[in-house]
Amino acid sequence: MDMVANGLLALGASPAMVHAVEEVEEFAPLARALVVNIGTLSSDRVPSMRKAAEAMATLGKPWVLDPVGVGGTTFRTTVARDLTAMKPTVIRANASEVLALAGATRVPASSVDSAHDSHDAIEAAKRLVCESHAVVVVTGAVDYVTDGQEVLCIRNGHPLMTRVTALGCTSSALVAAFLTVEPNALAASAQALAVLGLAAERAAVKAEGPGSLRWRLLDELAQLDETMLHEGLAIQ
Amino acid sequence: MDMVANGLLALGASPAMVHAVEEVEEFAPLARALVVNIGTLSSDRVPSMRKAAEAMATLGKPWVLDPVGVGGTTFRTTVARDLTAMKPTVIRANASEVLALAGATRVPASSVDSAHDSHDAIEAAKRLVCESHAVVVVTGAVDYVTDGQEVLCIRNGHPLMTRVTALGCTSSALVAAFLTVEPNALAASAQALAVLGLAAERAAVKAEGPGSLRWRLLDELAQLDETMLHEGLAIQ
Amino acid sequence: MDMVANGLLALGASPAMVHAVEEVEEFAPLARALVVNIGTLSSDRVPSMRKAAEAMATLGKPWVLDPVGVGGTTFRTTVARDLTAMKPTVIRANASEVLALAGATRVPASSVDSAHDSHDAIEAAKRLVCESHAVVVVTGAVDYVTDGQEVLCIRNGHPLMTRVTALGCTSSALVAAFLTVEPNALAASAQALAVLGLAAERAAVKAEGPGSLRWRLLDELAQLDETMLHEGLAIQ
Numbered sequence: 165m166d167m168v169a170n171g172l173l174a175l176g177a178s179p180a181m182v183h184a185v186e187e188v189e190e191f192a193p194l195a196r197a198l199v200v201n202i203g204t205l206s207s208d209r210v211p212s213m214r215k216a217a218e219a220m221a222t223l224g225k226p227w228v229l230d231p232v233g234v235g236g237t238t239f240r241t242t243v244a245r246d247l248t249a250m251k252p253t254v255i256r257a258n259a260s261e262v263l264a265l266a267g268a269t270r271v272p273a274s275s276v277d278s279a280h281d282s283h284d285a286i287e288a289a290k291r292l293v294c295e296s297h298a299v300v301v302v303t304g305a306v307d308y309v310t311d312g313q314e315v316l317c318i319r320n321g322h323p324l325m326t327r328v329t330a331l332g333c334t335s336s337a338l339v340a341a342f343l344t345v346e347p348n349a350l351a352a353s354a355q356a357l358a359v360l361g362l363a364a365e366r367a368a369v370k371a372e373g374p375g376s377l378r379w380r381l382l383d384e385l386a387q388l389d390e391t392m393l394h395e396g397l398a399i400q
Numbered sequence: 401m402d403m404v405a406n407g408l409l410a411l412g413a414s415p416a417m418v419h420a421v422e423e424v425e426e427f428a429p430l431a432r433a434l435v436v437n438i439g440t441l442s443s444d445r446v447p448s449m450r451k452a453a454e455a456m457a458t459l460g461k462p463w464v465l466d467p468v469g470v471g472g473t474t475f476r477t478t479v480a481r482d483l484t485a486m487k488p489t490v491i492r493a494n495a496s497e498v499l500a501l502a503g504a505t506r507v508p509a510s511s512v513d514s515a516h517d518s519h520d521a522i523e524a525a526k527r528l529v530c531e532s533h534a535v536v537v538v539t540g541a542v543d544y545v546t547d548g549q550e551v552l553c554i555r556n557g558h559p560l561m562t563r564v565t566a567l568g569c570t571s572s573a574l575v576a577a578f579l580t581v582e583p584n585a586l587a588a589s590a591q592a593l594a595v596l597g598l599a600a601e602r603a604a605v606k607a608e609g610p611g612s613l614r615w616r617l618l619d620e621l622a623q624l625d626e627t628m629l630h631e632g633l634a635i636q
Numbered sequence: 637m638d639m640v641a642n643g644l645l646a647l648g649a650s651p652a653m654v655h656a657v658e659e660v661e662e663f664a665p666l667a668r669a670l671v672v673n674i675g676t677l678s679s680d681r682v683p684s685m686r687k688a689a690e691a692m693a694t695l696g697k698p699w700v701l702d703p704v705g706v707g708g709t710t711f712r713t714t715v716a717r718d719l720t721a722m723k724p725t726v727i728r729a730n731a732s733e734v735l736a737l738a739g740a741t742r743v744p745a746s747s748v749d750s751a752h753d754s755h756d757a758i759e760a761a762k763r764l765v766c767e768s769h770a771v772v773v774v775t776g777a778v779d780y781v782t783d784g785q786e787v788l789c790i791r792n793g794h795p796l797m798t799r800v801t802a803l804g805c806t807s808s809a810l811v812a813a814f815l816t817v818e819p820n821a822l823a824a825s826a827q828a829l830a831v832l833g834l835a836a837e838r839a840a841v842k843a844e845g846p847g848s849l850r851w852r853l854l855d856e857l858a859q860l861d862e863t864m865l866h867e868g869l870a871i872q
Contacts, residue, residue: 165440166402166638169565174610179565184442186475194472204637206656208444208680236666239658327858329641329651373855374646383609386563401676402638405801410846415801420678422711430708444680619845622799 167330167378168201168337171360174385177341185212192219197340198227200252201333202234202243210243217250226253226343229298230336235264248296253349255292256301256336259285266292282306286315299349301357303335309353316354319398320361327374328381335360354399362396363388403566403614404437404573407596410621413577421448428455433576434463436488437569438470438479446479453486462489462579465534466572471500484532489585491528492537492572495521502528518542522551535585537593539571545589552590555634556597563610564617571596594633599624601632639802639850640673640809643832646857649813657684664691669812670699672724673805674706674715682715689722698725698815701770702808707736720768725821727764728773728808731757738764754778758787771821773829775807781825788826791870792833799846800853807832830869835860837868 165181172179182191192198198220200213220227229252231244244265248255257265258278266288282304289300293312302308307318325331338356346352360381367380401417408415418427428434434456436449456463465488467480480501484491493501494514502524518540525536529548538544543554561567574592582588596617603616637653644651654663664670670692672685692699701724703716716737720727729737730750738760754776761772765784774780779790797803810828818824832853839852 166565170610170614173563173565176563180469180472181440183440184475186443187441187473190473190475204653204655205659206680207658208442233652236652237659237662239656239662327645327648329638329645371855373858374642375851375854375858378642378854379611379615379851382611382614383607386609386611402801406846406850409799409801412799416705416708417676419676420711422679423677423709426709426711444678615847615851618847618850619843622845622847 168333170382171334172337172341174382185215188212188215188219196344199336199340200247201230203232205240217247221251228254228256228336228340231257231261231265234261252298254299254339254353256339259302259304262302263288282308299353301353307357309350311350317400318354318357320358322364322368324368324377325364328378358397358399404569406618407570408573408577410618419448421451424448424451424455432580435572435576436483437466439468441476453483457487464490464492464572464576467493467497467501470497488534490535490575490589492575495538495540498538499524518544535589537589543593545586547586553636554590554593556594558600558604560604560613561600564614590635594635598632640805642854643806644809644813646854655684657687660684660687660691668816671808671812672719673702675704677712689719693723700726700728700808700812703729703733703737706733724770726771726811726825728811731774731776734774735760754780771825773825779829781822783822789872790826790829792830794836794840796840796849797836800850826871830871834868
């Protein structure tokens with residue numbers, strides 16, 4: 165939550181972390197986009213997640229599903245599949261998670277890190293689009309975004325990103341932030357990932373390790389301007 | 401919690417984060433001050449919050465209420481109003497929160513960030529003092545502290561602080577820490593805010609963005625000495 | 637959780653934070669080691685903790701108990717004692733916590749920071765080994781590790797570490813990570829603590845305060861190589 169909130173603030177977005185089911189109905193109309201992240205899942209949070217997703221879908225507002233660790237346990241897979249059926253605008257996951265969510269395999273995940281290459285999940289991502297009607301984002305060394313027809317490929321990013329926690333969660337949050345200004349979910353997703361990746365590339369030039377990458381990434385996110393974006397974004 | 405704990409440790413204070421209602425009664429006598437922060441509120445935490453506030457009030461020890469996001473939802477407003485009635489020593493909030501808590505307006509908050517200028521909440525802050533008998537702190541570009549009679553104005557701080565999460569929470573925690581050594585709640589609050597603001601000013605000179613501001617702020621908090629305070633604090 | 641996850645990632649380990657009791661049974665076979673940390677304890681988390689400890693013990697896999705704040709409240713002490721009886725491979729605690737857990741004293745802890753010197757807890761640590769059959773680690777200015785017979789003494793570390801939150805938790809996590817590659821729990825514990833301490837020493841040379849120590853520590857953890865370890869580790 166810390167990295168996600170700081171990432172959004174660095175970009176100029178305005179995050180709020182809401183857990184209580186009592187707040188969802190009133191809060192949804194105030195939010196411009198939602199991320200449901202099942203990272204540190206517990207059963208008492210599931211009703212809030214479902215209610216929030218439902219509220220956003222009803223209001224016609226964008227929401228992003230981050231099915232962290234889906235495939236690792238039956239409970240997590242059940243919750244993630246349920247949420248997948250609730251009309252997310254975008255699903256953002258790593259390759260193992262996309263494969264698991266698309267039912268290609270029950271991945272015996274020993275961690276929330278991906279055991280697969282993002283490229284290997286493109287076909288599964290397309291199947292997941294058919295099922296969910298969401299744009300699907302597969303992040304990895306290279307990121308892919310697909311609406312079932314088109315597949316965009318984002319080559320921004322840096323290997324050191326895998327040594328910093330919560331950057332996957334942060335990318336989901338950035339996708340949500342971009343959806344508030346770019347209604348095309350394919351474009352919004354690709355831009356969000358490219359911006360995060362570009363900030364990481366710039367941060368990695370000066371970083372001495374994962375500790376400095378993290379704060380430099382926030383500094384870079386806040387400093388990105390049109391010229392940097394124009395020259396640096398690698399979306400194909 | 402991470403930034404708050406690190407902020408307190410940087411200052412030389414000794415934080416403990418306690419959630420379990422089973423622990424409150426025994427823990428309260430060991431604590432020298434308490435912050436109740438309703439940031440990521442959930443109904444199962446409310447009994448602990450109430451019990452802790454009650455215990456501190458009974459023991460005659462200071463406690464600070466941080467009514468994060470009050471006015472945003474009915475649930476949050478109800479909890480915050482309840483806690484306001486439980487004799488907090490200090491209430492620390494942004495302008496929108498003070499306005500909402502003083503009943504001036506139901507602020508349709510789309511986030512936990514303030515939609516109002518701190519100056520616009522001074523009258524509401526005074527009304528809130530009458531109701532709660534607490535010293536009320538309104539933080540913003542300029543911070544105000546009032547006991548209903550006097551209004552102190554703190555001009556320390558830096559705009560980049562709005563791009564780092566949890567600095568509001570940290571300021572509440574610093575007020576609590578200062579209350580353990582300065583019994584005058586008006587003075588303690590003003591000094592705590594000025595110290596945090598001064599550390600941020602000093603950090604901002606070298607910071608390249610919100611990522612570096614955050615860790616530099618912790619470094620500066622740990623380094624402040626009497627001369628720096630003497631020269632830097634801007635309390636009127 | 638943030639510092640712990642980043643510390644493990646910096647080292648090249650692969651952390652997952654699991655809370656839901658529904659996930660424990662399936663997740664345990666996938667994990668190579670477990671830490672049960674009672675830091676921000678709440679009663680609804682206790683069943684997951686117990687079940688996870690049990691599962692690891694049954695599977696013959698290593699798990700580390702971090703009894704944060706034991707002795708502070710009856711609830712916390714009860715939970716910690718219960719877990720101590722569940723065959724942890726290693727118990728990692730500060731001096732006050734070891735004394736409390738060994739029943740030497742009910743420490744009226746006003747915080748999660750130790751009020752005792754690590755050396756004063758060596759005898760209590762040995763008694764705790766007898767009771768629990770775990771290797772016991774007492775961290776402090778000097779760290780001690782004992783299996784009841786031998787006592788290793790680790791002189792790596794830096795005073796500034798006390799001003800950064802979650803480094804105790806991080807040391808427990810590092811012990812768990814080392815247990816996945818070094819089956820001798822005495823050796824694994826000593827090495828993990830020495831590595832963390834050495835990284836902190838190296839970080840402290842360049843750090844300007846607790847804020848910079850924290851990220852520099854992560855950078856150093858990721859950079860440590862065999863020569864540095866050979867020259868820097870101070871285990872006796």
